[in-house]
Amino acid sequence: MTGIRALTLVLDEPSSIASALRDALGWTIESDFGSFASLTAPGSIPLWINAPAPGEDTSRGIVIHLHCDDVDEAFQQAVQRGALTVREPIDMDFGERSACVRIAAAPGITIDFSRPLG
Structure with missing residues (x-):
């Protein structure tokens, strides 16, 4: 088995969300087809955004x-x-x-910037 190829979020209006994240x-928008968009951050796997299927x-x-x-x-x-802002930079007790x-534009999604201390 291999590693994670991409992460997909199911969100309304993928194009708008991709633009807001960019x-x-x-980040770089790699493709945008309206109901599907793909973005990448430097050194990362792609983030795919799909529109929900009916009832999803x-x-x-x-x-x-x-x-x-x-x-x-x-x-x-x-x-x-x-x-x-959700939380300003802070040193967490877990290092x-x-x-x-x-x-x-992406409700329900939080972006956490982090690095190990020390």
Whole structure:
């Protein structure tokens, strides 16, 4: 068995969400077909966004953890680009520096910028 090829979120309006993630996080949109979009962050697997099938729920309560060399800088850039603050940068008791944001266009999804301490 191999590793994870991509992560898919089922969300309304994939094109709008892909654009919002690109704008707030600086990711690259690889493809956008309206009901499906694919984005990548440097050194990461693709994030695919699919529109829900009839009767299918959208993704909720998901945290996407991004490794960052400079959590504070990544957080500030995202907020300056329109991301909403969930948690400002802080050293967590389990040995990580972490900060979280949300993107208004992607309800139910939290982006966590983090790195190990030390």
